[in-house]
Amino acid sequence: MTPPAAPEEFASPLKVLNDAGDLVSPTSWAAKAVRLVFECDPMETAEKWFAGDWEAYARCAEVWGNLGKFCADLAANIDAGNRELDTTWDGRAADAAYAYFQAMQGNLRDIQHSLEEMRREYLVASHGIWSTAEAVGQVLGEIGDCAATVAVSWAVGACASWTGMGAAAGYAVGAAELMRMAELWGEATALVNALQLKIDAAYGQVANLGGEMTGALNGFPLPRSAYDHPAV
DSSP: OOOOOOOTTOOOHHHHHHHTOOSSOSSHHHHHHHHHHOSSOHHHHHHHHTOSOHHHHHHHHHHHHHHHHHHHHHHHHHHHHHHHHHTTOOSHHHHHHHHHHHHHHHHHHHHHHHHHHHHHHHHHHHHHHHHHHHHHHHHHHHHHHHHHHHHHHHHHHHHTGGGSHHHHHHHHHHHHHHHHHHHHHHHHHHHHHHHHHHHHHHHHHHHHHHHHHHHHHHTOOOOSSOOOOTTO
């Protein structure tokens, strides 16, 4: 037995965000630019968006897949044994046993199908989380670049304030970058909203699949009574 592993293409969304680098330059100008545009710390907010053990969620996809394979193998084993037994055993008891085991392997295959679908939904959700975190990380990096540009333009404007024109040009560049920072944050929130819709859809599908599996489990054929051989 080996513990399930996360898909190769999956990485923790928080790690993806951290790999995006420092959001804001340590200069006071850049920090001021960020505070001027946002009512929150963008990096802290993004980390809250993706908080949770999503790697464990991704590993769960492998668990569902392995359980599905187990059900498939067990169903194939029961089917093969049932067919072989049918060649040497005749009578009403034999017919009843054959029908019983055929129904059992059919239910196992239904459960296998549901488990495979659950695996797919978990993979879709995990990939969506990872890819969205990567995209948000890139947006945060662009916001950091804009903040740095604002810091430089304001510093230049302050140094060139005696010229009049130099100060105006520097502050104009800063204003444009501030607007761009707001636009980028809007892109980040749109990405997260789209992800939320995808996750909600996946949760709904998983709930439906869970209901299907419950029905299949409850439908497992059970003998109505112990076998009573007429000759005994």
